[in-house]
Amino acid sequence: MTTLAPRVPSRFLPVLATVALFVLAFGVGSARYDGFASGQVIANLFIDNAFLIVLAAGMTFVILSGGIDLSVGSVVALSTMVTASGLQAGWPVPLVVVAVLLIGSTLGLLMGLVIHKFDIQPFIVTLAGMFLARGLCFVISVESVSIKDRTFRDVATAAIELPGGVTITYNVVIALLVVAAAMYVLHRTRFGRTVYAVGGSESSALLMGLPTTRVKVGVYVISGLCSSLAGLLFSLYMLSGYGLHAVGMELDAIAAVVIGGTLLAGGVGYVLGGLAGVLVLGTIQTLISFQGTLSSWWTKIVIGVLLLVFIAVQRTMVRR
Amino acid sequence: MTPPLNEPPPPVVEMRGISLAFPGVKALQDVDFRLFPGEVHALMGENGAGKSTLIKTLTGVHRPDGGQVVLGGDEVAFSSPGEAQHAGISTVYQEVNLCANLTVAENILLGREPRRFGGIDFPAMRKRAGEVLARIGVHIDPGSSLGEHPIAVQQLVAIARAIAVDCRVLVLDEPTSSLDAGEVAELFRIMRVLRDEGVAILFVSHFLDQVYEISDRMTVLRNGSLVGEHLTADVDRRTLIAQMIGRDLGALEAIEDAAEKRHPDGPVLLHASELGRRGAIDPFDLEIRAGEVVGLAGLLGSGRTELARLLFGADRADSGRLVVDGKPLRLRGPRSAIAAGIAFSSEDRKGEGLVADLSIRDNLVLAMQAARGWTRPLPRRTKDQLVEKYLKALDIRPANPDALVRTLSGGNQQKVLLARWLVTEPRLLILDEPTRGIDIGAKAQIQQLVTTLAAEGTAVLFISAELEEVVRISDRIVVLRDRRKIAELDGSVTGVDEVVELIAGGAAPEKVVS
């Protein structure tokens, strides 16, 4: 770290700190538990958290622009519900996929428009979006609907073999593609740079003549799209649709993004930070499952404590 | 050079009968304004006269309540600054309105960035930005983030953004408020080039010298109404000022008298020895006496603000000692400085000074209230008296204690900040650029105030980019260069030249007095 520090601009420090922490946590795990340090454990981190990676990518856009999106967990649930019941009703898979993505981005669009046009705080609008999406799940069905469609199951269980005998799922590939796309958009396009500008100072961005409206609405569309895509991934992961899926997942996504060094005030942060944040959260879970003997309350306490350790260490590393 | 003014071409911008009201304020009333191609047109008026508002009405930030805007013969109604930009109006707004979290290059070129393979071409962008900056004589790394640079550089970057594209109309709302003489000269050179190319330039400044140097024509506003439009050559300063303030200029004469040098010999109030902070300012010695005005002169980034922040405890010193009243003082933060009678009015009034969403009243008493602690609120009556006193003393407008500071014009905001510290009756008042963006009448008032305070025994550390001002009111001048104190000049200095020489960094002698 120290040898790197002078050459690395300070704005990358939080991300690097998070990555370093992840490596450290992994090191601790490997030292403590047999079989922790295997490629498959790392691969599983990605497999088990693919949907969260996608959510965090979408959330990064929103948070960078200075907003927040609380609806993502519920939109994931709604997407699993639409997927499951659509497939149950015999819709072809492509239709289901398109429908789900359309619903997610439309919801995002609506929230974005309300936020922007009427100047209502994002927290509230997306909280209402959260109620709405979850409510719609129960309108479709209050029961859990399992997915029996062949194609879908095949995709869900298909394993891609990597060198070294490590396997991953298509979910992982999709998640990583989303991360790559998000990075491209944020760093290489006017839209992306305007997201940063709006997060830095909205009134300045407006006076600079940047397309603030498009950006302020657009980030919610992107987040909605990512949420519904994450919902599809979650359906593949759980092979069921249920209104109580993904409860509280919005907080996981926000936590991941913020742990990755993105400022909630907007304007500062990176997609890769969010990815690192997800991996940190995933590692915490993995550590706990390797420990294996914890009661459910100790699990919660340990998650909280580890979260704290990560945040505190990251703070001190960034401050130096 | 200048187009024949007696037979001007049709105006490129024509605003007719513009009116605009904010809640409680009629900012513009039936204002007419014309801007011709190939001229520099100065918009003049006191703080709060409505200059910025007129500009924002032109560029689509505000929609006028009444009146028309005609651009190049067509009536327009821009609904956003972006549209105005597309129509060929480039604007530098008052205060720096850029994004501190982006790079300098992005701040200059975002919105018309060079592309490659559909994405932004960053190398090309940095190169372009570097070229534009070089055009106005700025040499900084375009890849650095804007927030790292001092306000003046940010202001230059804003100007670079405005001239980075071809435009028909260039609007500059107080672009020179933070610039030093060299930078202003550079800016004027560019403005002349653009003017000769036929660009219409709208220019706002409270520096009359600058206005007379650069402008061809001027429009004067007072209290939101049009007073008149003149050729610059036709009005002398006296008339202009009288038009702006609406009466004769008694106040202005006063400073000239105050300029006479005094030799304060009060007791030493503050003594810093080897005080310094790595990366901010090298260790320095400084002594300030009660009743003395010490000026800080130096270029941008020479460490003026950094020095002031150390004395106030806003940043912590990592070396040296501070003695106040003969007793060592360890500054743990602004609070301990304030307790020792030190006050600091920051140059960045938006970010570090005012609490924009609170009222004038709350902003005025904030420092005093903070010093008393929350359990001992100032009695309502005392508060009202204080507020009334300072609203009047500094002529803050609107004189409504409940107005939110956010809605005040720049100059009035500055006065509120100043008043906040005066309320605490400090023994050492550190003023970092207190007259930036302030109209000529108010500037005279503030300078007068500094002199009066000093006469009453307050020590003042006065920082300003405007050397004339420093020389005029300081009893002693400390010169900084490259984050180092290089000289201290006593009251015998009368001209700016001597200081300029030191600042500019020829092999000037270490002329240390006292």
Next chain:
Amino acid sequence: MKNRLLWPLLALAALLLLNLIVTPSFFSLRMQDGALYGGLVDVLKNGAPTLLIALGMTLVIATRGIDLSVGAVAAIAGAVTCVHIGTSGSAGTAIAGMAIALVLCAVLGLWNGFLVAGLGIQPIIATLVLMTAGRGVAMLVTEGQIVTVNNTAYKQVGAGFLVLPISILISLLVLGLVAFVTRKTALGMLIEAVGVNPEASRLAGVRSRTIIWTVYVFAAVCAGIAGLMISSNVSAADANNAGLWIEMDAILAVVIGGTSLAGGRYSLTGTLLGALIIQTLTTTVYTIGVAPEVTLVFKAVVVIAVCLVQAPKARAALSFRKVAVPS
């Protein structure tokens, strides 16, 4: 200022009117054993914990913060008290238990304050730590069981009546207290200053950290009292479900009341109205018999509607001028 509260007030009135139309008996009150009963009283009684938590949240939000841990803190308070009371029926034990619980809550508030003001961690994440771990702690205290108690003194806090429900009296008392303290001292102004511009406040000599610390402790204590009400009302401590998602309701109440999440100006009266709106909404769902499947959809629609009527921009859509960009 007055104007800003008009719209939440109208929203509340509209909701109440809806109830009146659907269930005409909604407004009827009856006295029984020196206690008042009726639809309105129910709203007050059930809304008391939310109101209390929202009060603490208002001050936290005014400093530009947010406290997600209040639900967990409420659960801890209930758990600690119930476990302390155990099988005892004495008032002394109940009071001691509550005192212990509230002191513990204050400590938890100090902890949040330490993370936010001391370490400078973003509030949402700082309090997420306690939100997660806090439920674990509550379960640890109750050992994962639902602990029931039978203590008349304790029962008073959440279910007792002094003509009006004691719980709402407590909440209103706290409201009055906060209003008095923030207005009569300079605390309110300093909180707002810190919320609007922390750096400028620091340079003006405001003890920003102490103030931030204070509001988190206050929020935690409020959450603690609310937790006592919730647990006392059912004479049991349910570590898993007590106060679940109440932080969201509280935040919603604060925002509906016109306080911005960006910090700065806040309105306690607004929060009161906001909390009443939220609770009336929940009650309405039952009284007008909204099907459980669409409860959430209904709630979403009402929340948006309430926000829309309040939004100056939505109303200004009728008038002409664009909202000015702050210069």
